[in-house]
Amino acid sequence: xxxxxxxxxxxxxxxxxxxxxxxxxxxxxxxxxxxxxxxxxxxxxxxxxxxxxxxxxxxxxxxxxxxxxxxxxxxxxxxxxxxxxxxxxxxxxxxxxxxxxxxxxxxxxxxxxxxxxxxxxxxxxxxxxxxxxxxxxxxxxxxxxxxxxxxxxxxxxxxxxxxxxxxxxxxxxxxxxxxxxxxx
Amino acid sequence: xxxxxxxxxxxxxxxxxxxxxxxxxxxxxxxxxxxxxxxxxxxxxxxxxxxxxxxxxxxxxxxxxxxxxxxxxxxxxxxxxxxxxxxxxxxxxxxxxxxxxxxxxxxxxxxxxxxxxxxxxxxxxxxxxxxxxxxxxxxxxxxxxxxxxx
Numbered sequence: 001x002x003x004x005x006x007x008x009x010x011x012x013x014x015x016x017x018x019x020x021x022x023x024x025x026x027x028x029x030x031x032x033x034x035x036x037x038x039x040x041x042x043x044x045x046x047x048x049x050x051x052x053x054x055x056x057x058x059x060x061x062x063x064x065x066x067x068x069x070x071x072x073x074x075x076x077x078x079x080x081x082x083x084x085x086x087x088x089x090x091x092x093x094x095x096x097x098x099x100x101x102x103x104x105x106x107x108x109x110x111x112x113x114x115x116x117x118x119x120x121x122x123x124x125x126x127x128x129x130x131x132x133x134x135x136x137x138x139x140x141x142x143x144x145x146x147x148x149x150x151x152x153x154x155x156x157x158x159x160x161x162x163x164x165x166x167x168x169x170x171x172x173x174x175x176x177x178x179x180x181x182x183x184x
Numbered sequence: 185x186x187x188x189x190x191x192x193x194x195x196x197x198x199x200x201x202x203x204x205x206x207x208x209x210x211x212x213x214x215x216x217x218x219x220x221x222x223x224x225x226x227x228x229x230x231x232x233x234x235x236x237x238x239x240x241x242x243x244x245x246x247x248x249x250x251x252x253x254x255x256x257x258x259x260x261x262x263x264x265x266x267x268x269x270x271x272x273x274x275x276x277x278x279x280x281x282x283x284x285x286x287x288x289x290x291x292x293x294x295x296x297x298x299x300x301x302x303x304x305x306x307x308x309x310x311x312x313x314x315x316x317x318x319x320x321x322x323x324x325x326x327x328x329x330x331x332x333x334x
């Protein structure tokens with residue numbers, strides 16, 4: 001049986017299997033159709049109906065169940081998550097599992113389009129070491145992402161000594177497009 | 185030091201049940217995009233490649249390793265109710281409550297009609313190189329799985 005205990009292992013393995021069968025476009029389609037519209041359809045339902053309260057409810061449940069090390073901050077205009085210990089990337093790193101070239105792409109792969117439908121836009125960075133941050137604002141809010149510490153204080157993942165690792169930092173600025181990123 | 189029965193270790197004792205949604209959705213997506221043959225190939229490749237470390241243990245240590253793996257596997261799946269028995273020629277798993285079917289039903293998810301086939305295909309892809317085969321009776325929430333010597 002395919003289990004949920006090591007889900008992140010076979011999920012990541014599946015990315016590369018799909019890429020080899022149908023290229024990156026099939027994988028983008030997988031995140032969009034299978035994850036956004038099917039598996040995680042309850043996320044869109046909550047966020048479309050309740051906005052920031054729905055985000056708190058969705059990520060509060062899922063990240064608690066996955067035992068993530070994370071912190072969330074919100075105002076009336078923005079929902080921010082600081083992920084200090086990503087449970088899925090952490091699982092892959094600890095077990096030395098890597099088939100696909102960038103596992104972290106899957107989050108933006110389904111969350112970006114899902115939030116677009118709900119009327120929200122994303123600022124996001126991940127460091128490929130199990131740490132990332134997200135700021136979600138209404139699509140017509142032109143406010144830029146916060147400066148480190150400005151919204152979440154000492155919980156801001158960007159203040160960690162190990163935030164800027166040797167691995168590249170992927171940055172998404174006010175976008176919902178999974179491929180609209182810069183790598184530095 | 186004894187090797188853990190599961191090849192990949194997590195920091196939590198039991199997996200997050202909502203991942204069954206994604207497993208079911210993945211099967212549906214591959215079925216739609218690549219057809220039944222594509223889905224069976226996906227399961228076969230998973231069994232032969234992703235689970236290769238499990239097969240290596242079974243090959244080295246025989247049915248005792250199969251029983252040990254299955255006990256550890258189901259202990260880490262939330263809501264599973266199973267009994268694992270080992271005899272000289274086989275390991276039998278009585279799956280009284282399949283954790284995946286249970287969770288999908290509890291949340292009103294449409295279960296891919298061929299969902300249960302994945303156990304048969306993945307299990308046989310894992311078992312064959314170890315000189316075993318998997319026979320399954322039942323399904324749809326409870327079944328009996330027998331890993332027998334070929």
